[in-house]
Amino acid sequence: MLQDLQTALKQNGLLKKTRVTLARCLGQCGNGPNMVIYPEGIWYGDLEKKSIQRIVQEHLIEGTPVHDLIQIPVD
Template structure:
């Protein structure tokens, strides 16, 4: 088996420019009711995704794509989403949370800190 490097190569001068400046993946995975890990869809992620798509368009966010994703494997924090290229994870529960993420992260270029999933959260769940 080949060991893979931990580092992701930086963009080179010959790479094409990114198609999107930000790509948001919202987990919409649905597990059977009563599953021990739960599921993001059962916790309302589909409505939050639809709302986020509509609000991003209303805000005129250019080069931002909001997509549905299958399981992102952070079910215990659901609903979950991740924004690339930064790889920042969020756990929005309400439309207000989605507005906060859109404004802080995608409009202002900062972070919606209170909604972020951090390594400390993950260790606490383990």
């Protein structure tokens, strides 16, 4: 999944404009794999390979969160 994200960022010219940090667990392992986009703090969960390109295109490029992929973190 990490490689897919880095590839999508590179293909869209965003690799040098973003920071990708790998974490073993963000406290939401049951909903993973997860991604959090900052500064908004928007969580995406239950990610699949096809979700990555949508998040890059819609959220990072167009500035619109992908509402059907947003995961509300649970304590």
